[in-house]
Amino acid sequence: VTWCPSHANRFFTVGTDLRLYETQSSNGRTEDASRDVLPGADLLSINADFQYLRCLSCCQSPDLDVLLAVGQDSGKVVLASFGRTYNGTDLVGREFLPKQMRRCNTVAWNPAEFNILGAGLDKHKGDNSILIWDVQQTSSISVTKPKEEYGYSESAQSFSWFFHQPRSFVCGMNNKHIKIFDLREGARRNSTTTKACYGVCVDPFVEHRIASYQGNQIVLWDIRNFDKPVTTQTESGQIVKIAWCPTRSNLIGLFTKDSNVVKLYNIQQSPALADDVEPTMVERFIQPFNNVMLSSFCWHPTNENRMLVITPDNQAKDYMVFDRIALNWSPANIVWTHAKKLIHYWDCTDDGYSLLDDYAVKMRQRALLGYGLKEEELWKNAETLPDNKHLKVLWSWLDVLKLLDDSSKLRLVNKNDYAVGVRAILQDLTHPRQPDSGLRQAPNSYSFMTYSSKERDKALWLCGWKTRHENLPANIFSERLARHSSYSRKAAVHLFNMRIKEAIVVLKEAANANPDSNVSMVAMALSGYTAETRDAWRSMSRALQLSLGDPYLEALFTFLTSEDDGYWELLNDRNLAIEDRIAFACVHLPDAKLVQYIERLTTSTLEEGNLDGILLTGMTEEGGELLQKYVDLTGDIQTASLALLHAHSSPLSGNSQAQLWVDRYRNLLDRWRLWHERAQFDCAWARHHSGSSSVPGQQVVVSCNFCGLAASPYLHMQGALQGRGPRSTGASGQAGSHLNVSTPSVQKSKVTCCPSCRKPLPRCALCLTNLGTPAGSYWRKYEHMDQVNDEKLSDSSTWFTWCQTCRHGGHASHISGWFKEHTECPVTGCSCKCWFLGSPPGDL
Known part of the structure; x- marks a missing residue:
């Protein structure tokens, strides 16, 4: 099967006859289309004039419709076409005969000189096996004298022209050679010895690369080093055909005998490697038919990645080879x-x-919104997460920790309890209690048993259910509940704490705010609840509970209709906030069931990587495992790093894994070029973790070119004050007095030489001022160090800079002004092109 070079949608098949088809679009299919060959293709013509057809080649001239060169068993090459419509040239019907009749193995039209035709024949002792014909040299029907002939007393198995050197061609000969010929006189011939002399073809994109095969091996050659193959690939079966893709570089296809797939090799040669390094061959298999053997294939000459395949029973498919997406x-x-x-x-x-839907996109958007850096009220960080209730739980818990930390003098929760979580606080409940241990069981007027103890009170503080303390102004936990919650949740929290009257008031407020809701019916139902009418009320309210559609309103009825302490339906309802479920358990479950519930809830959140579990684990080692699981599932190192930032009292902050998250998040901000956000994060980290590591000393100094010591007098004076250098005398005359460079500029001494060797310091190349005058101001050694943040350093335009090649430089503002108009060094006699050495490509 072969595509027609002059028509993009025409192809012809070769069998006992020649058949020309034309593919149609889906709208142009005709009823009598040759469906058995290719659905949607029309059979245009049949040529049955050849009985002993051996090989075939189609002329690539754009001026000719279809002109075929047909090689036969007799050695005769005949020019043919399809019917009268295609006989637009007098070339059709011409015959080219060898001197001695024998089989013609291959024919090939020249890709550039369309009148040149090459043929390769079997061996004959008295004749050449390679014949080059000029089809327009004579007008006679039978031509017996070729234009050129080569290979005396040899055989030719394959033939291929070079695309960019159309006067040269390569042949596989004598079953053991590949030879390169040139039609120009005196041209040097090149050859190599190999049994892989079949199917020789030249790469249309890489002129010096050819391919051939023998048996089950495909071989690539580089004619610049023709002594040995570039690479040899062994296939599982006997190779039938190989062909370079004419529209894609470095792509060659092959198929083997009795195979139902076409195998593609993508040849990848790194330009940085030497030419003699074996290239990487990336394999790929395409299967146009399911479990149907193939007989041939052909690349489309112009349409990229388009291929035609055919089976022995004359079924063909127009196949598109989809590229792997890089x-x-x-x-x-x-x-x-x-492609x-x-x-x-x-x-x-x-x-x-x-x-x-990628977390990197979300993290960048959050970083731009200042996510995690709102330190006064940490709950506000959750405002950038409108749809993530799990992260809201995290920031709500961190906000509670901050409040407890700020109020640590009240001893609401021990300092060590800030980061350990509810699970660790309730660990003491697993031990047998003494009679005076403090557990209080309080049945109330509604016949519900509630429990309280010191440990439970700590857990309620962390869950936000402790709402009153005499030393906390304005009942801040009630304000927090009102700020974050809906009416239904506020009412539920009141009811769970056995404050039914307050719950009814909240529900009435909700009914006034939204008259169309059924909240007023819930308030009426609660008003009629008493311990005596509990059983009757339970049956009457069941229908109302099913129609509510609000998890907290449903939880109200679930709680009031529960038998004894059978609250598991409520405790396992994931529509309720985890802090409410934990606080409810702390109020209404006995010790054994409370510990059992907390353990089960901790295990499930750890397995799921659910950040709700941070309330249970805290920022402990177990909390680190939870954060790691969350990071593994989502890639959200941003939240993990910011949680560590604000849980600064946690021992997890010094963990190596936690530090890795922080470093990765910093690198992420750098790669996004969010320098401002990165600086804010670093400053916040330094404020919260200042005690975890000491501030490193100065590590980069400007040194003198002559003695190599630091050129700054401040460093020398500081060394003297610390006993590492000569003693100095200040304005007071006392030895060891502190260096004062924060005084007005009139008291600053101008430094023009190295303080060690007294050699002159360099001058600005433009204003000729000595570089080295003290810039900015420093804090006094024994004054408060926090004042340094208020000190103002000199403008960066007065700093000095220099070329890394010629070492000339000056003040930053002077140098930048100079290079706005020049590219050469400002120093007289220096020809250094400083600007080109240091500027990015976009500024050239």
């Missing part, structure tokens, strides 16, 4: 390619960027 991404963008074309590049400037 995908690459970073935290800031994504790019993918298709040789760049399909798309997405970054934050694209409208669809925010639609990517």
